[in-house]
Amino acid sequence: MKFKSDIQPQISDSNRVYNTALVTLVEKGFQVWFDQQSGLFRAEKDGWDFAALEPTKLLGVVAIYEHVAPREYGEYWWRLDEPRLVDSVPVVNADTESEDD
Numbered sequence: 871m872k873f874k875s876d877i878q879p880q881i882s883d884s885n886r887v888y889n890t891a892l893v894t895l896v897e898k899g900f901q902v903w904f905d906q907q908s909g910l911f912r913a914e915k916d917g918w919d920f921a922a923l924e925p926t927k928l929l930g931v932v933a934i935y936e937h938v939a940p941r942e943y944g945e946y947w948w949r950l951d952e953p954r955l956v957d958s959v960p961v962v963n964a965d966t967e968s969e970d971d
Contacts, residue, residue, distance in 0.1 A: 891925035895932060902928075918943075 892911075895902050900913040902925075910921040911928045918935060922928035940947040 888925040891929040894929060895925075898932070900932065 892902050895913050898915070900915045902911065902913045904910075905912050905921070908921070910923060911925050913920045913928055913932060920928060920931045920935065922931050934948050938948055938950070
């Protein structure tokens with residue numbers, strides 16, 4: 871697989887997609903609001919509540935919840951330790967290309 875850093879992404883995290891993130895959450899059945907006291911965007915559905923600094927991050931947290939699909943609340947219900955990708959994601963810069971077979 872080739873990784874190039876000079877290709878414009880089709881979509882990226884920016885305030886221009888905040889409304890789309892909030893609309894997506896509402897269409898998924900979540901209640902969404904901005905908590906002025908904490909400065910966090912919040913979402914709730916079926917007794918599960920989520921918080922993030924930005925709507926796109928909130929949508930990402932909800933995506934983790936949907937992927938893990940916990941049946942009940944437990945400490946670190948969201949944690950996926952394997953595979954350990956955070957330490958092995960390819961690093962690419964403008965001067966080099968990385969290619970994996």
